[in-house]
Amino acid sequence: MNTLLSAGLILLLGFTGARLLKYIRLPNVTAFLLVGILIGPNILNFVTDEIFFASDFFSNLVLGVIAFSLGENFRLDALKTGMKQVMWISIVAAVATWILVSVAIIIYFVAIGFPIYPGLVLGGAAAATAPAATVLVVREYRSSGAFTELLLKVVAIDDAWCLIVAALAIAFANALRAEVFQTSIIFASMGEIFGALIVGAILGYIFSFLNRFVKTREEFLIYIFGFILLNVGLSLALKISVLLSSMTMGLVVINLARENYKFFEVLRSVDAPLYLIFFILAGAHLDFDILYKMGIVGILYVVFRTLGKVLGARIGAHISKAPKVVEHWLGLALVPQAGVALGIGLVAKATFPDYGDYIFTVIAATTVVFELAGPLLTKFSLIKAGEIASSE
């Protein structure tokens, strides 16, 4: 099996899987993940090492593309109306999840005589959501309406809150463990956020300034991928959030000139194979053996994270006087969890020599659950909100 053959099989099997699972009404994302599991190292082993090594590269590129596309939803003229709701829902959902998961796990840890700080970190990781899965479900079912718009904005923006929450959680945990409160962690996360905003804004501005030379469709494509890669590469090099900087770039681009929407359109017309490969690789990376190590903590995490998202979105929607559908169903759509949470798990692994591995294992195991269940819940909530055509 050579790499080209493997890549061809990934695309074709992904397509076939998605088509077949349509019959039992599973979203494409779920199909891609399942195909990934099937052709991954545990079962058929169709994925060559070369592709495995490239998967980090790939996932960063795809996250950049997704976040950039999400930026399109933040047109300033459209923002005035819904922004209050977006802020309340995203912040309350993130904080409520953090608190609920932390409290539940800490109570359990106290009961079994465990140190309590890993509970705080797990709670921080639980706040994170996964924009990629949500965006794909929205697109596949051509969901549209006020609920969908709000949802896309919430998943785009809540990465910022998740970063803050996770940083606070790690700082508190460190304080409990070593009895020193390291403000540097909080400063670092602030740096990560503001750095991302600055880099994204600068590149977005340059993008918009120089794009007068771009004429044909082919050039659009070259130009846009060049900038997305530049932004992702710079963000990685400066250790700032790839998602936030890409989203900011998209936001700046769409607001600087009306006709810039063309770039987003061109991107949408070609990105389907990228998402397919991204999710198949994510599936191939899913480690099922880890599920057995999830334990009671993992179950608590899954239950209380879901509860936190649902209740948090409810409270936020209620405070900001959002429509009733939003209040009832938006929380479920926020359940997917993926790379951002794993990233926090990796930081924990590096920060806490004693329980870091354990924290990472719990996050990785619950990610398997949420990756598979998340898209289904998102689809369910969109149906409940009445924004997917009934034929689906």
Place this chain on the structure above:
Amino acid sequence: MPQASSILGLAIVIIVGYYGAKLIHKINFPAVTAYLLIGIIIGPNILNLVPLKIMDVSHLVSNFVLGIIAFSLGENFSIKAVRSAGKSVIWISVFEACCASLAVTLILILYYLCSNMSIYPAFILGAAAAATAPAATVMVIREYRAQGALTNMLLQVVAIDDAWCLILSALAITVANALHLGVFNPTVLLYLLLTIIGALTLGVICGFGLHYSSKFVRTREELLTVTLGFILLIVGLSVRLRLSPLLTALVSGLVITNISKNSSMFFEIVRNVDSILFLCFFVLVGTNLEVHIIPKIGFMGLLYVLFRVIGKFVGVKLGSLISGADEKIGKYLGWGLVPQAGVALGVALSARELFPKYGSLIFTTITATTVVYELVGPICAKFGLKKAGEI
């Protein structure tokens, strides 16, 4: 952070390639030339801005892109097009390949006799001279939106003359073996036959496969996924089975053109995305060009460069006279056949394996002349198209 550097490296390739093409447009050079020059500049010989990781995958990119190009070339071989111009295409391509081959072989035999070397390398170099480079020609045609009888003819000729090159090089290797070792060894010829039959079979199967799979496709996004998936499959299988990916992909494109009612949708959807792949491909070709080898081109290389072009022009003239093609075609088509690239290098690589003594000499000559042709070829192609009034 190795991650960041390979992503930044790719970003540099794309952005610099893009602006380089814009700049060079001002002095009326084709974009391909800009991509190659930029590749040379940011490549390991000068600025060294391209991380090793990206260089490592360049063979994947190049096989994929060549597959896309060959597949797209299949679009030009609809039954209708073959009926109207097929005869000329065959005559011209056979003649231009054989004449170039003959011219180079004869002049090099003469040279070797004068300098007391064994003559068998001349046959292999001659066979390599038959090949052209479809990628560069296609890019130039697309960039300038060239249209007309000559353009169509050129696209068909560059598509099939690589097949003649394969045949000629197998013959040449057999002859060279016979001269070199004094034994006539037909395995290479048998192997050639298998390769061609294999490529045709695989191409036909994949063409039908793509056609039937596309019946399940509902959206444009899915069509893109499936088409790219099949091209990757074709190239991957060809590499695996040691067939020519160019030939296989060409046959698949040809099959699709003739069996699908709306075959143009496949080619159109690929055209939507391939510009960025072409850019990466040519910039990477540029980074891999061994410019420092040019001084080693030697007298032999110069003869090769000169007589290959003469052979091409004479062959085109003869072929178009015999088949009664347009006068314009006989006059200007040769310019589009100057580029030389991967196929010739492939011949060089197998020569290096088969003939330990002169293999590396053959390899160096072909590599050095390829550098020259890569840089000059696109400009010649543009010149020819312009003269013919199709730009």
